[in-house]
Amino acid sequence: MTKKTTYGLSCERARAFPIEKVLAKLGHFPTRATEKEAWFLSPFRSETQASFKVSKELNRWYDHGAGMGGNIIDLICMIKKTSVKETLQWLEKGQISFSFQQLQPLEKEKRDRLRVLYSQPIQHFGLIRYLFERKITLATASKLCHEVHYTHKGRRYFAIGLKNVSDGWELRNKYYKSSISPKDISHIKNGKDKLIITEGMFDLLSLMEIHKNLQEAYDFLVLNSTAFVSKAIKLVDEYSCVELYLDSDKNGKRTTEILKEYSKNWKDKSVLYSEVKDINEWLISRAKKRIGEKAQDVSLS
Numbered sequence: 001m002t003k004k005t006t007y008g009l010s011c012e013r014a015r016a017f018p019i020e021k022v023l024a025k026l027g028h029f030p031t032r033a034t035e036k037e038a039w040f041l042s043p044f045r046s047e048t049q050a051s052f053k054v055s056k057e058l059n060r061w062y063d064h065g066a067g068m069g070g071n072i073i074d075l076i077c078m079i080k081k082t083s084v085k086e087t088l089q090w091l092e093k094g095q096i097s098f099s100f101q102q103l104q105p106l107e108k109e110k111r112d113r114l115r116v117l118y119s120q121p122i123q124h125f126g127l128i129r130y131l132f133e134r135k136i137t138l139a140t141a142s143k144l145c146h147e148v149h150y151t152h153k154g155r156r157y158f159a160i161g162l163k164n165v166s167d168g169w170e171l172r173n174k175y176y177k178s179s180i181s182p183k184d185i186s187h188i189k190n191g192k193d194k195l196i197i198t199e200g201m202f203d204l205l206s207l208m209e210i211h212k213n214l215q216e217a218y219d220f221l222v223l224n225s226t227a228f229v230s231k232a233i234k235l236v237d238e239y240s241c242v243e244l245y246l247d248s249d250k251n252g253k254r255t256t257e258i259l260k261e262y263s264k265n266w267k268d269k270s271v272l273y274s275e276v277k278d279i280n281e282w283l284i285s286r287a288k289k290r291i292g293e294k295a296q297d298v299s300l301s
Contacts, residue, residue, distance in 0.1 A: 011084070014091055015071045019054050019061055022072055026079060030054075034178050035152065042066070043079050049249040049277060064226065064251040114180045116169065119146040119161060127160050130174045134280060135287045136205045143208065143215065144188060145201065150180060162186050162201040162222065170201055170224050185228045187235065188220040195239040197221045197232060197259070199246050199278070206283040207245060218243075226255045236263040243267045247278045 020030070020038050030038040031050040036057055039050040042065055051065035062069030076087045122128065122142055131141050141160065148161030148169055159171040159178075166184035171177070186201070196218045198204045204222050208214050219239070221232055226246075236242050242263050246252040248270045260266050273282035 011073060011088070014073055014088055016059065017072050017091065018056075019059055019072050019075065020056065022076065023054070032177075034176065036178065043075075047250070051249065051251050067254070114150050114152045114171075114178065116180055117149045117151060117156070119148045119169075122147045122160060124158060127158070127173060130160070130172075133174070134202055134205075135283045136202070136209055140205055140209045140212075144205070144220075148180075160201075162224075164224060170222075172201065179224070183224060185224055185231050186220075186222040188222075190215050190219050192217060192219045193239055194218045194241040194243070195221055195236065196243045196245060197223065199223050199226065199252065199255075200280075202280040203245055203278055206280040209283065223255075226251055229255050229258055232259060233262045236266075239265065241265050241267065243269050245269050245279050248274050249277060252278075 020033075023029070023040060023043070026043070028040050028043050030040050032039050036055065038054045038056065040052040040054065041047055041050050042052040042063055044063065044066060047065060052061065052063050054061045060069060060071060061075055073084060073087055076082065076090070077084060080087070080090070082090065122131075122138060122145060124147055127147060128138055131138060144162060146161050146163070147158060148171060149156065149158045150169075150171070151157070157173075157176070159173040159176060161169040161171050161180075163169055164182075164184040164186045166182040168182045168184055169180040170186070171179060194217060196204070196207065196214070198207070198220075199222070201222055201224075204220055221235065223229065223232060223246075236259065242259070242265055244256050244259060244266060246256050252270065256268055256270065260268070273279050276282050276285060
């Protein structure tokens with residue numbers, strides 16, 4: 001009779017080890033993080049823009065550059081090129097010297113979720129200054145966005161908010177990037193037959209800053225996450241022309257290719273800002289260049 005192999009550490013318990021702490025022990029640290037997620041440079045390849053996301057709430061990872069994801073066991077197996085058995089033994093032997101923590105109980109997660117108190121026209125000086133730093137005027141931002149006041153873990157915050165089609169919010173301020181569930185696309189209908197698609201709200205605001213009358217010619221679709229590309233696919237056939245202003249990194253290019261397969265009337269506009277990540281970075285760099293040129297003109301006069 002064959003004896004069933006058992007491991008000292010079960011897969012179930014191993015999957016509850018915090019991925020972020022395991023990555024730290026393996027020498028990988030986040031380039032940016034919020035309460036809900038952390039972004040890393042991929043541990044599987046060399047890159048300059050972080051495409052590796054860890055969901056702290058789900059304790060799962062997803063590599064947008066490779067289009068794959070999983071749990072902590074999958075991750076260690078891939079990084080260390082070990083079997084499941086070897087991975088569990090590696091964890092159990094104490095080579096990960098952090099305390100074992102279960103994920104937050106459901107009730108605590110509910111209490112800690114972001115909750116909207118109210119929204120109003122943008123008027124706080126801190127948010128107006130943040131817009132200025134991103135080279136967006138208050139007049140432009142006010143066409144689509146609001147000042148959203150919300151609570152998180154018993155504390156009050158405020159941010160620039162863009163509402164999505166499910167009545168959730170994308171939130172941005174100088175120190176925080178998050179969303180209030182349910183997360184979804186933002187589809188702004190202006191009654192036009194041409195559509196502009198961007199990844200984030202500041203990409204769209206940048207275009208509106210450059211072209212002041214953009215709403216008179218286009219409808220807008222902000223993905224808010226490239227994970228919602230399937231929702232965009234369902235909408236593109238409604239339009240005679242679809243212009244794509246997605247990020248110029250691998251993830252953005254891959255999303256662009258996916259959308260191009262489903263529409264014949266597309267235009268990839270990322271060549272405009274191919275030397276930077278997105279249209280907002282291009283807008284900021286262009287503004288800085290103009291300031292430099294003006295300063296030079298003054299010095300030569």
